[in-house]
Amino acid sequence: MNMMIDRLFEKVSANGHVCVGLDTDYSYLPESFAQQHSTVEEGLFQFNKALIDATLDVAACYKVQIAYYESYGLPGLKAYSKTLQYLRQNQAVTIADIKRGDIAKTAEMYAKAHFTGDFEADFITLSPYMGLDSLNPYLPYVKEQGKGLFVLIRTSNEGAKDIEYLPTGDERVYHVVGRKINELGKEFVGQCGFSGVGGVMGCTHSDEAAEIRAMLDTTFFLIPGYGAQGGKAEDIAKYLKEGNGGVVNSSRGILLAYRKQEHGEQDFAGCARQEAIRMRDDILRAIAENQ
Numbered sequence: 001m002n003m004m005i006d007r008l009f010e011k012v013s014a015n016g017h018v019c020v021g022l023d024t025d026y027s028y029l030p031e032s033f034a035q036q037h038s039t040v041e042e043g044l045f046q047f048n049k050a051l052i053d054a055t056l057d058v059a060a061c062y063k064v065q066i067a068y069y070e071s072y073g074l075p076g077l078k079a080y081s082k083t084l085q086y087l088r089q090n091q092a093v094t095i096a097d098i099k100r101g102d103i104a105k106t107a108e109m110y111a112k113a114h115f116t117g118d119f120e121a122d123f124i125t126l127s128p129y130m131g132l133d134s135l136n137p138y139l140p141y142v143k144e145q146g147k148g149l150f151v152l153i154r155t156s157n158e159g160a161k162d163i164e165y166l167p168t169g170d171e172r173v174y175h176v177v178g179r180k181i182n183e184l185g186k187e188f189v190g191q192c193g194f195s196g197v198g199g200v201m202g203c204t205h206s207d208e209a210a211e212i213r214a215m216l217d218t219t220f221f222l223i224p225g226y227g228a229q230g231g232k233a234e235d236i237a238k239y240l241k242e243g244n245g246g247v248v249n250s251s252r253g254i255l256l257a258y259r260k261q262e263h264g265e266q267d268f269a270g271c272a273r274q275e276a277i278r279m280r281d282d283i284l285r286a287i288a289e290n291q
Helices: 004-015 031-036 040-055 066-070 073-089 104-115 136-145 173-188 209-215 233-238 264-290
Strands: 018-021 061-065 094-100 123-126 148-154 197-201 221-223 246-250
Touching (some): 004 148, 004 246, 018 040, 018 264, 061 066, 104 136, 136 148, 148 173, 173 197, 233 264
Parallel strands (some): 018 246, 061 094, 221 246
16 A cells, blocks of 8 residues: 555655645735636636646645635635645645544544545644544544544644643643654554654744654654744754655745745746745755754
8 A cells, every 4th residue: 555654755855845835815816817717716726726837846745725715615615626636636745734623423524525535635634632532533544545644733823832832741732742643653654664644843943853853753744834934944954854754834935926026926836936946945955954
């Protein structure tokens, strides 16, 4: 069985660490492009398609945040589905950013919805804060179909300190969550040495990066926080293992790169590509300096 975590590991080795976040709002479309694609469904999909075509060879994977599409109702969800299908047609690795966190039959239905059918993705994001049993319905898909999870461990938002940073004994809540996720994932380790049960690990605090990487030895990271939130390439390098073991998300930084260029609207996909290349090279440079 081919495990998605092995495919993702290979994509990182070949293309670098950039995860293109397709958190696409209709207002992000250049005005002239939106006029050509006046319906929400076609506008969102064609914008995504152009960015995908421009970045396939410089991106490790694509993260599609479902809330942006849900906000437009059925037309938005059709664009979401078409985006995921187009990514699969192009052998790209997909992450459905859905952050579900429920139990029993409800979680079972979420797993079915996002690992099969119209919304099928390779990886999905989950919240573990109702307990580890909230993850159980997804694990058969990891074991039997090679699918993958990214479970929230330590996020990059300021409010993470409200719960994730609370002390519990000699450690913090996110340490406990991380250890439990790492242990749970041991059963699903691929040939690359990382588990199909990965974790979301914000890079905005790097003071304990080496400790976390050593503790979560088989956990592959989805890393938010780069760029606008303050995370730097040198911070990211510390969360990797021999240069792999993580992908770094950028959404608006890539989607809206054209707004930083004069006449960028005319080549918004080219601007996105250049930003993805800049980000990729920035991270690779930091990894080389960290070795």
